[in-house]
Amino acid sequence: MADQINGKKVASVVLDACRAEVAELMAEGRRPGLAVVLVGSDPASEVYVASKERTCLDLGMHSRKLELPASTSQEKLLEVVADLNADEDIDGILVQSPLPPHMDEGEVVRAINPAKDVDGFHPENVAKLALEDPSGFVPCTPLGCQRLLEAYAIDPAGKHVVIVGRSLIVGKSLALLLMAKGPWANATVTVAHSRTQDLVAVTRQADILVAAVGVPEMLGAEHVREGAVVLDVGVNRVDDPEKKRGYRLCGDVDFSAVEPLASAITPVPGGVGPMTIAMLMSNTVKACRARRGQQEER
Ligand SMILES: NC(=O)c1ccc[n+]([C@@H]2O[C@H](COP(=O)([O-])OP(=O)(O)OC[C@H]3O[C@@H](n4cnc5c(N)ncnc54)[C@H](OP(=O)(O)O)[C@@H]3O)[C@@H](O)[C@H]2O)c1
Known part of the structure; x- marks a missing residue:
């Protein structure tokens, strides 16, 4: 009989560590923020997005959910991503997959600022994973x-x-x-x-x-x-x-x-x-710390 690997238990340990880091960052005046963009109404995606939002709030993080209709144009989605890239309150941006068929998912991923790409799908982060550069985000x-x-x-x-x-x-x-x-x-x-x-x-x-x-x-x-x-x-x-x-x-x-x-x-x-959700939170805290460090260096 195999040992059962209990992901819920390990995830809660990761989330507890994130919660402590969020409290530390907030004491320093910085609240990690995650934006999740959902285009259309795929039922499984809606469940995932709701769960990400719940976890963010539970950890004391700032959460922003943007729900766009399935008819949204590629240009409009790219504008939304650009706004989030520029938003100081947002450390992590996640565009929920799958996107409607008329959209170019690769172009959307490439539009995300790699420093906020907590999914780790941007080419810069993929390259960092291949190059074993720990400053990147791993999926x-x-x-x-x-x-x-x-x-x-x-x-x-x-x-x-x-x-x-x-x-x-x-x-x-x-x-x-x-x-x-x-x-x-x-x-x-x-x-x-x-x-x-x-x-x-x-x-x-x-x-x-x-x-x-x-x-x-x-x-x-x-x-x-x-x-x-x-x-x-x-x-x-x-x-x-x-x-x-x-x-x-x-x-x-x-x-x-x-x-x-x-x-x-x-x-x-x-x-x-x-x-998966626990590591998303962990990546968002990492993004917040990295961006904060960069701001202090300026
Ligand atoms: N637990 C989580 O948080 C989580 C996160 C992400 C995904 N998932 C789940 O993980 C699964 C895989 O997701 P994905 O996004 O990687 O899927 P995907 O993009 O569809 O990739 C599936 C892979 O399986 C290969 N494959 C398909 N049929 C096969 C077969 N009969 N024999 C050998 N290989 C076969 C495909 O080969 P080809 O490349 O040759 O087509 C492809 O490389 C899904 O069930 C998804 O829901 C779970």
Whole structure:
């Protein structure tokens, strides 16, 4: 039986540390502020944005939620981003993905001031991650995965980490993070994706297996070597008429099949998910400190 990696518990430790830092910054006259921009009314995005706002307020941070209609033009969104870039009360800017299909998400991300890019998707921050420059922002979900490993004293150094999924948001960034030279990294990393041949043979080599695919319960017992650590990043809604809301949440890993084999595993929900918001708050506090330092130097 695997140890369950409790993301809620680790996230609350991270949030407590953020709360203390917010209090410290406020005593110095600086309140960290996060702006979240939501375009359209994607139901999952609305849930995420509400939760980010709640967490911000709970920590004593300044929160601004901007809700724009799905018909908003690219130009208008770029104007909103420019205003937030110039706003002294805002340290972090997050434009919730996905944007409506008529928008160019890349252009929007590039318009965000990299010093306020707490999602870590701006090319400057991606480059800093690749260059192992700690002044940049690392995307929140990969950062949360690394933090979970640290909290459970699962050192990836020298281990074979296999990540299924190569998105910038998760797989690719986590690969960069865990292969870096440094604490809770130094792993040998393999990244698999939809064109990988014989996925089972690849994933069975993993000491630490990370699923970031977006296919409900795709990875089963056959994909996992006995004793492996399994991090399930997937969050999928699956129809379930027995549930009041008509669906249940599940990961990319078939939990009941894999749990008996793994040495440790994250559940869904309650695993990686809570870490993402916690690391977003942590990145916003970091942005506030960095901007404050720069102001003092002037
Ligand atoms: N917990 C959190 O806070 C959090 C945060 C972000 C995302 N997520 C969840 O994590 C999952 C992945 O998100 P994402 O944004 O990275 O998704 P994504 O951009 O759709 O990327 C999915 C990746 O999985 C690969 N893939 C798809 N089908 C595959 C298959 N049959 N075999 C092997 N690889 C396959 C894709 O390969 P190709 O590149 O070849 O297409 C792609 O690299 C989703 O369930 C998402 O909801 C959770």
